[in-house]
Amino acid sequence: MARHPTGWHLLQLPGPTNVPRRVLQAIAEPTIDHRGPEFPKLTREISDGLRGVFRTRHDVVIYPSSASGAWEAALVNTLSTGDGVLIYETGHFAMEWAKVGERLGLDVDVLPGDWRRGADPDAIEERLKADREGRIKAVAVIHNETSTGAVSRIADVRAAIDAADHPALLLVDAVSSLGSLDYRHDDWGVDITIAGSQKGLMLPPGLAFLAIGPRALEAGKRARLPRSYWAWDRLLEANADGYFPYTPATNLLVGLREALRMLREEGLENVIRRQSRFGAAARAAVDAWGLELQCTEPREYSDVLTAVRLAGEHDANRLRKVILERYDLTLGSGLGRLKGRVFRIGHLGDLNDLMLIAALAGVESGLRLSNVPIQEGGVAAAMRVLETSA
Numbered sequence: 229m230a231r232h233p234t235g236w237h238l239l240q241l242p243g244p245t246n247v248p249r250r251v252l253q254a255i256a257e258p259t260i261d262h263r264g265p266e267f268p269k270l271t272r273e274i275s276d277g278l279r280g281v282f283r284t285r286h287d288v289v290i291y292p293s294s295a296s297g298a299w300e301a302a303l304v305n306t307l308s309t310g311d312g313v314l315i316y317e318t319g320h321f322a323m324e325w326a327k328v329g330e331r332l333g334l335d336v337d338v339l340p341g342d343w344r345r346g347a348d349p350d351a352i353e354e355r356l357k358a359d360r361e362g363r364i365k366a367v368a369v370i371h372n373e374t375s376t377g378a379v380s381r382i383a384d385v386r387a388a389i390d391a392a393d394h395p396a397l398l399l400v401d402a403v404s405s406l407g408s409l410d411y412r413h414d415d416w417g418v419d420i421t422i423a424g425s426q427k428g429l430m431l432p433p434g435l436a437f438l439a440i441g442p443r444a445l446e447a448g449k450r451a452r453l454p455r456s457y458w459a460w461d462r463l464l465e466a467n468a469d470g471y472f473p474y475t476p477a478t479n480l481l482v483g484l485r486e487a488l489r490m491l492r493e494e495g496l497e498n499v500i501r502r503q504s505r506f507g508a509a510a511r512a513a514v515d516a517w518g519l520e521l522q523c524t525e526p527r528e529y530s531d532v533l534t535a536v537r538l539a540g541e542h543d544a545n546r547l548r549k550v551i552l553e554r555y556d557l558t559l560g561s562g563l564g565r566l567k568g569r570v571f572r573i574g575h576l577g578d579l580n581d582l583m584l585i586a587a588l589a590g591v592e593s594g595l596r597l598s599n600v601p602i603q604e605g606g607v608a609a610a611m612r613v614l615e616t617s618a
């Protein structure tokens with residue numbers, strides 16, 4: 229602790245992200261009565277704000293839960309035991325979702341991927357065309373695969389499902405992209421989009437979200453998986469009057485209202501543009517250092533995080549430890565099979581140019597201190613990108 233008595237800690241994870249002071253102050257307000265007369269106003273402002281961020285006209289429900297809870301909610305509300313679920317292996321988070329499906333008694337079919345690209349729409353189309361008996365009831369895709377920094381092209385996945393003329397629902401995990409990258413629940417024909425509070429929405433962990441399209445609602449009426457806490461029908465019913473069927477995470481909801489106001493003030497288009505500058509700057513640094521990105525497909529590069537590979541003899545976790553101890557800067561670790569092989573620079577949420585430059589400077593110096601051979605000039609290259617883009 230005493231090692232860094234001054235200055236502040238830089239939390240450059242791809243979630244949880246730095247929480248802005250305005251949001252922290254909102255959360256610190258006294259807890260209010262969730263059954264009181266003022267509460268529906270809060271619920272309504274939040275619901276409207278969330279619709280804007282998900283870009284949907286339909287309902288968005290909120291659970292007090294980590295984002296993983298939304299995986300379970302999406303499955304139990306729409307499917308029955310033994311239903312087929314097709315999951316594209318974009319990386320660690322796709323495999324985690326597959327495990328949730330297996331534990332729930334679903335017939336999970338994983339389309340193998342190399343953890344270096346987004347979901348392949350052609351492979352999905354082919355697999356659906358082969359499903360003549362209609363065993364597959366849902367296709368699940370991670371929008372921004374946070375373990376690799378590759379973004380799946382959701383509109384193309386939708387087009388692939390349509391081209392196969394298949395009735396499967398499209399379930400999308402936008403946990404690390406919502407409120408940061410371009411995302412369109414309605415326009416892209418997504419049936420359920422899930423998200424969490426602690427990434428682009430700039431809140432502490434603790435809330436999970438589901439945007440529910442009309443086909444998912446319909447499927448919910450036929451779904452037979454057991455559900456109680458996750459059942460969305462009683463949540464939707466209570467929300468219609470501005471309340472919840474249980475005690476919601478009141479203070480986090482007040483924080484969420486503030487975060488949604490901040491996103492509205494900046495404007496989603498401006499947030500997306502800011503993210504694209506950060507992504508380009510971080511990649512320019514990696515390129516100048518002579519290191520390799522985990523994502524190999526330029527049109528799928530993520531603008532919310534940059535996952536960097538280290539050559540065999542260098543341990544990415546040792547590098548992260550050096551950087552944390554020396555500079556009080558936290559970076560993301562390699563997840564699943566990328567453990568020790570990859571480190572991840574999160575650059576989403578409450579962040580400005582100089583915070584990103586500071587993080588990249590910490591990485592550059594940490595690489596040198598760890599004897600990872602790099603070329604000079606990564607930070608300078610990133611600064612040039614930021615200087616020349618608006």
Ligand SMILES: *Cc1c(COP(=O)(O)O)cnc(C)c1O
Nearest residue numbers: 294295296321372374403404424
């Ligand atoms: C962070 C993350 C999750 C899991 O969120 P938790 O809140 O830890 O449950 C799921 N999917 C993606 C893509 C994520 O980035």
